Amino acid sequence: MQRILLIEDEKNVVKILSKILQENGYQVDIAFKKEEALNLINSNSYDIILSDFQLPDGNGIEILEIFRKKDKDTPFLIITAYGSINGAVEAMKKGATHYIAKPIDFDNLLKILSFYSEKSKPLTETENFHGIIGKSPKMQELFQEISIVSKSDSTVLIEGESGTGKELIAKAIHKLSKRADEPFVAINCSAIPLELFENELFGHEKGAYTGAVGREVGKIELAREGTLFLDEIGELPLYPQAKLLRVLQEKEFYRVGGTELIPANCRFISATNKNLEQLVEEGKFREDLFYRINVVHLRIPPLRERKEDIPLLAKYFLEKFSKIDDKEIYDIDSSAMEILLEYDWPGNVRELENAIERAVVMCQEDIVKPHHLPPRIQKKKSSSTLKAEIETTNLLDLEKKIIHKVLEEVNWNQTKAAEKLGISRKQLRTKMKNFGLLK
Ligand SMILES: Nc1ncnc2c1ncn2[C@@H]1O[C@H](COP(=O)(O)OP(=O)(O)OP(=O)(O)O)[C@@H](O)[C@H]1O
Ligand SMILES: [Mg+2]
Secondary structure, three states, rough: EEEEEEEEEEEEHHHHHHHHHHOEEEEEEEEEEEEHHHHHHOOOOOOOEEOOOEEOOOOOHHHHHHHHHHOOOEEEEEEEEOOOOHHHHHHHOOOEEEEEEEEOOOHHHHHHHHHHHHHHHHOOOEEEEEEEOOOHHHHHHHHHHHHHHHHHOOEEEEEEEOOOOOHHHHHHHHHOOOOOOOOEEEEEOOOHHHHHHHHHEEEEOOOOOOOOOEEEEEEHHHHOOEEEEOOOOOOHHHHHHHHHHHHHHHHHHHHEEEOEEOOOOEEEEEEEEOOHHHHHOOOOOOOOHHHHHHEEEOOOOHHHHHHHHHHHHHHHHHHHHHOOOOOOOEEEEEHHHHHHHOOOOOHHHHHHHHHHHHHHHHHOOOOOOOHHOOHHHHHOOHHHHHHHHHHHHHHHHHHHHHHHHHHHHHHHHHHHHHHHOOOOHHHHHHHHHHHOOOO
């Protein structure tokens, strides 16, 4: 149970607030004065502190200042009188986590509190597996497999669509393995010209070819006893495939132009967004190499096959980018989340990460709304959901929903909304009034 300290002198507000908070599962302590609050803070520990600005013997910011000297992290929220923007600004400067304007909107307050209490309890180890976020059964299974293969020393092939986290997972395997203190070195097989692949992998001796002015070690030597990550291995042409196969089999190689046999001590992890078995069938990938690199096969499911991970990932990225941009955005509203859940994410987690990054830039409020999301993903609902909606709503509800959606799309610009809806601005205003859609 989360423990809250409520500092507020108005008896009526205390009565209502403490009741609402208790009903929502918080344990509430109350202080009516600054002195009482300081005593309670000294002798107890709280998950959240919620303080009024004006108190009989001081103000909330004075408490905040004293509190922050010993505790930098516990969320401290200040309630400011309506319109007192100066107080709010000062509170934020002094380290308040959030300010709440009076009159208090209780629904909103509860959302804010639940956000901060969730934040103070970090994602569990099963939801955040060494920086890989996911709670879907498919990801949980993958986390298990990663734990197991990290303990072995066999080659691993990671297969997944673009943006599913192949490199993230390769790095996690390295970090969890006994090779963690040695280097993790990556080669992007699609980015290296054919004639340079050998050079990249094995290095060269001085004078090996024109321009080879000195000895240079390749990626295998750079990786030492660590991990060599062969990214996009499906793009590797047949000739370098033979060279790679040889080093995997013999565990030794020559630098280009060299005569000394050098041991290859690294572990090989490969990744592909192609179906290698099919490439083998088409004669584009060597079958013997395929078996060598594929001792353990990990498949990362695309995001659309594990949509239950979307809210978790979206909030994770929201927190990350809010921090980077120094913004106080605490949530994603339900209609924006609905859009995220409905979209198919061809670019997978990377695309979701970019969408949230953009939303944080666009958002000038404390919650992400549909119009902050990239236009590309705000596309229309599929006809089947629309059909289901028609069956469960009446015409007036539907009209209200459509007007609301269009208003969101044009950022509540009534002239634009009226134009889009094909009605006059006056008609729009009347409808907004009737539907209670006035902001
Ligand atoms: N499960 C996840 N949890 C947290 N972040 C993730 C997750 N999956 C992917 N990411 C993030 O998404 C981005 C893309 O991941 P990564 O580069 O590992 O994908 P990839 O499969 O290698 O993509 P590509 O095929 O395009 O190279 C990175 O910023 C990564 O941190
Ligand atoms: Mg990659």
